[in-house]
Amino acid sequence: MNNEFIKPPAEELTDLPVPLEVAKARAAKVADKAAAKAKAARKGKTVLIINGDNDIHFEDDQSVLVFMSAFQNMGDEVRVEQAKDTSYSTWSSYDIVVWSCGDDYSAIGDVNSKQMLIDYVAQGGRLILEGGNIAGWIRETGITIVDREFQEKVLHAERNCGGYSCWVYHDVGDLKLENTHPIATTPNILPETIGFTPTELGDKSGDANAVRILPDATGIYNWSHVAYEGNLVKESIASISYGLITYESENGGRIVYFAFDIDDIDEPDIQQKLIQNSLNWLRTTSNPSALIISSKGQLIDKYGEDAFNQIEQKINGYIQALSNVGFTGYLIYVDDENCLSPYELNPVDPKDATKIKELIDDLDKKLVPNNFLILGGHSIIPFHIIDNPCGDDGDTQVYSDNPYTSRDEDILIPERALGRLPDDSSTNASFLISLLEAITSRIKRAKKSSFGISAKVWRWASESVYDAIKSGQELKLSPPVLSNNLQIDWINDKGYFYFNVHGSEETPNWYGQEGSRYPVAFSPDNLANANVENAVICTEACYGANIINKSVDEAISLKFLEKKAACFVGSTKIAYGPLSPPSTDADLIVLKFYEHIKEGLTFGEAFIRAKQDFALETIRMYGYLDATGKKTLLEFVMFADPLLKLEEIE
């Protein structure tokens, strides 16, 4: 290399500077390019944490560290800025913005910070706001238009309580779950009571606020008690004063507002889970999606290429229908490289339930879908076959979808909203195609009237469950009600069905019982001329959801679906229940499912919550999860699109 010259030769240069406007334009282009590169590099899972805790209690300032730890554990890139230094123009580069005030009593006191947050949420930003006295401080000191806008548009705090400015209380108990919400359940199930211990007690604590909210926000957790000067606040006020609040705007913006110092939650594990759930909700619900899982090879083997093409056409119609209501549907054939290579995943053996579960776990991490639909019965996507926890009751194994619903090796407690659309044993695809056509229609309206039938010996236990759905018709008992004297107007046009009867692995029928008499109480023939469109059915019959090698006419479950019922819940094997209340085992899981359906949850959400509630109540009753409890969790399956819900009509 020639090092003779340290600068260009003089004869090549002029003394004319680059024109100013050219120099400026070039400098601006360079800056834009750098910013775009930086934004692209940060795009995806990046979080900006703004430390707004400016008070003097430094020893209690752990909130930012809690957030950093949670996000880094999830693999997110994190940047921390001080509130006084942050620049609003950079916020759009981040996936999520966290404004953390901890226990700062005079939280977000300056107008600039408030305006930045107002603008951010107005632009559809996704925000976690944390602080024990944000609402309280603005209530005490906020008098300007910006203050009012901040209260309404960012905190969604009610200002006007019957003519006076709503009081924000500080003296609170533990956080108490008030409303079902994904933040309380997904991906971690949070306790109904979250222990909370403020660093400073009393009415001037900066550790927590009990906030009354506007109707456009949702209160998730309120407080186990709210007090002032040592006396309890009225329950009617306390019950509507929240600690954990969410808001969802029409332009896709989301806010999670922790009206408390997060590091005062007793359990560090719960702190982390709450942040993880919040992040999950902020990220996933802005683009809700469903994963449709099937096997191309198994469908073609069973039905042939022509029928497979028809099935795919119907699946595409279903995905379009999802798109029309704001959902993205991802069709995944577990054995098809073309489907999986975009996600850098490999096909698996479609007969291997364990491998399919692992694939679902990988897809869950990449796509973070809200719902999962298995398309096909056992011959397309297999049930898991699990050793019977009860050991010696006549079933050596249990057929279950539970492992598909869990994010880890535990197979008992579901975490995913999952349903199955089964096919039958026939090589004619018309049944499966009809089910796909049915779920393409997204509105499921049915009357709230009900039909229920119980073996006579279980009358009192059944009444306890049937009460959850009873409307217009008493519970039928078998005997005397039999399949051959059951009147069609008892079952026509009903929205809810409940069966607590015997079942058999050999026959399609369900049976009553009185003493040692076991008459046929219900058969597929009873549905031949019935209108059960959009109905929700729960059965406690043994083998009630057994579809292995069954045609439509050989399984009441499939018959209901053929007749366009919207949802069928039942057991694949011998199911258990009590002779009399309180409800346990199958009675309890069905009761919980119906309670959640009546609350208006989707089928998938209701089913997860039913199993979680079932497990918690069983443990509460007995101190542990016994073998029949475990079998109940495993054997109950749902044949439905988990995204659908029942809309009751009179």
Add this chain to the structure above:
Amino acid sequence: MTLTSEQLKKIATEHIKKESPELKDVEPSIQEEERSIPQKVERKLGLEHPKKTPTNAKVFTFKKTVTAEDGAKIPIVSKVTIDENGNIIKSTGN
């Protein structure tokens, strides 16, 4: 007071005679069941791990097959869970 297996079996059998007389002549099988919760289940449900060592209970299973009016074979099973002091913790059946 800890009862013997025979004493516990007598309690279970008397209970079944009353509640499910169709099983009154059935000889039960007996299993030990630890009264604990799997740790992964505790974590998912947000439960605290109990400080006490779990105790065991005995589960008495009575089962037979009956014939329904259409000729189908139906399994009839009842389980009675009893603690070492003879308290019936749970009774369930299909």
